[in-house]
Amino acid sequence: MKISFTINGKQETGEVEPRTLLVEFIRYELGLTGTHVGCDTSQCGACTIHMNGRSVKACTLLAAQADGQDITTIEGVAPADGPLHPMQEAFRDNHGLQCGFCTPGMIMSALAMVERHNGEALDEQTIREELEGNLCRCTGYQGIVKAIEAGSKAMQGAPDVQF
Amino acid sequence: MYNFKYKKVSSLDEAQQAFDAADDGTFMAGGMTLIPTMKQRLAMPSDVIDLGGIDGLSGISVDGGTVTVGAMTCHADVAASEGVQKAIPALAHLASLIGDPQVRNRGTIGGSIANNDPASDYPGALVGLSATVHTTKKKIAADDFFTDLFETALEEGELITKVTFPAPKIAAYRKFPNPASRYSVVGAFVAKTKDGIRVAITGAGPTVFRVSEMEQALTSSFNADAISNISVPADNLNGDLHATAEYRAHLIGVMVKRAISDCG
Numbered sequence: 160m161k162i163s164f165t166i167n168g169k170q171e172t173g174e175v176e177p178r179t180l181l182v183e184f185i186r187y188e189l190g191l192t193g194t195h196v197g198c199d200t201s202q203c204g205a206c207t208i209h210m211n212g213r214s215v216k217a218c219t220l221l222a223a224q225a226d227g228q229d230i231t232t233i234e235g236v237a238p239a240d241g242p243l244h245p246m247q248e249a250f251r252d253n254h255g256l257q258c259g260f261c262t263p264g265m266i267m268s269a270l271a272m273v274e275r276h277n278g279e280a281l282d283e284q285t286i287r288e289e290l291e292g293n294l295c296r297c298t299g300y301q302g303i304v305k306a307i308e309a310g311s312k313a314m315q316g317a318p319d320v321q322f
Numbered sequence: 323m324y325n326f327k328y329k330k331v332s333s334l335d336e337a338q339q340a341f342d343a344a345d346d347g348t349f350m351a352g353g354m355t356l357i358p359t360m361k362q363r364l365a366m367p368s369d370v371i372d373l374g375g376i377d378g379l380s381g382i383s384v385d386g387g388t389v390t391v392g393a394m395t396c397h398a399d400v401a402a403s404e405g406v407q408k409a410i411p412a413l414a415h416l417a418s419l420i421g422d423p424q425v426r427n428r429g430t431i432g433g434s435i436a437n438n439d440p441a442s443d444y445p446g447a448l449v450g451l452s453a454t455v456h457t458t459k460k461k462i463a464a465d466d467f468f469t470d471l472f473e474t475a476l477e478e479g480e481l482i483t484k485v486t487f488p489a490p491k492i493a494a495y496r497k498f499p500n501p502a503s504r505y506s507v508v509g510a511f512v513a514k515t516k517d518g519i520r521v522a523i524t525g526a527g528p529t530v531f532r533v534s535e536m537e538q539a540l541t542s543s544f545n546a547d548a549i550s551n552i553s554v555p556a557d558n559l560n561g562d563l564h565a566t567a568e569y570r571a572h573l574i575g576v577m578v579k580r581a582i583s584d585c586g
Contacts, residue, residue, distance in 0.1 A: 160328065176325055177325060177326055177327060177328035177370065178323050178324070178325045178326065178360075199361070200358060200361075201354070201357075201358055201424075201425065202502070202503070204422070204424060207424055213398070213427040214423055214424050214427060215424050215427055215428055216424045216425070216428075219353065219354060219357050219358060219428070220353065220357070220428070221328065221353070221357065221370075223328045223330070223372070224330075224353070224372065224374060226330070268423065268424070271423065272423070275402075275423075289423055291422045291423070291504065292421070292422025292423050292424045292425065293422075
């Protein structure tokens with residue numbers, strides 16, 4: 160079956176089997192490999208993307224369900240040759256990653272979190288509660304929580320930034 | 323997962339026709355249970371009928387003492403609804419405890435209650451608040467809707483359209499979540515309604531159930547001490563690697579007491 164959707168501002172079309180997962184289409188057909196597959200059982204959140212502005216797990220969506228929708232992946236949060244998004248920068252500054260496998264999902268979840276709270280700076284408790292859909296096996300989360308706290312603050316000072 | 327035919331429908335009639343035409347069709351709401359189940363090859367429907375394109379099935383309205391939630395309304399919307407937070411804060415709180423943010427952005431009330439997972443949260447709210455399930459064929463009282471493990475009063479091909487909740491005087495939901503999955507090991511919904519006290523337990527048994535002995539005790543005296551001597555027998559409760567039946571029986575008392583305290 161044929162599907163067509165907007166991804167990172169670009170219109171894409173493709174031919175998929177009904178059972179094709181959205182994350183498979185994004186990675187293997189579109190070559191956008193920033194969206195990771197960690198557990199493939201909707202627990203770890205490494206495959207988190209935004210669909211119509213909301214964080215969702217791309218391993219638990221059919222590509223067919225994305226037909227006609229608006230999708231953003233980690234590749235779409237900052238220009239390829241430009242500066243990092245303030246949230247990405249905050250992960251770098253605050254030791255928010257070690258191996259980096261969970262990081263794209265963490266950042267997509269963090270941006271959705273800021274969006275849910277109307278762009279306000281986030282406190283530690285909110286971050287810990289709302290990060291429950293993302294697993295990290297390296298850091299122990301301290302650096303990630305600090306990074307999201309700093310990233311949400313940095314986004315205050317950058318009103319033009321996307322999300 | 324095994325392959326299947328996929329059809330996105332735009333009306334309830336079209337959904338019905340697609341279901342009738344399929345060999346072994348299934349409806350998909352948010353897909354948060356169906357897709358993982360199909361990935362594990364525990365389900366192999368011939369046709370998946372996606373309800374995501376039907377207008378008018380999602381949304382929340384609050385009218386006087388009644389909260390109406392459309393079947394395709396996602397948990398995140400129920401949790402964030404100012405109307406629900408004001409009319410039935412316990413319902414918004416319950417929705418905020420389901421799964422994680424990504425799951426709450428996709429999972430729907432209709433999909434959750436049609437599946438009737440014993441560890442799901444919504445059955446507690448429906449039975450605790452004496453809600454009504456509206457379908458394409460009839461209205462079903464929550465007490466009659468959840469019949470057994472993964473079984474409901476829905477007939478083949480019957481679709482939920484909305485759920486109506488009468489606002490209680492006060493209510494609270496407390497759950498002991500599985501730390502990994504966030505599913506309820508035991509969840510207790512306690513409500514003071516205009517027709518009396520209701521205590522609904524989810525997670526512990528094959529399906530949601532009420533504890534009439536606790537309801538009676540709380541009718542005489544609405545405080546946590548009133549149920550101290552009441553225990554629910556472990557017979558017929560769920561026992562698995564997460565918790566034994568005896569532990570779940572114990573947790574029922576603990577969660578009900580905490581819910582009573584939350585009622586203030």
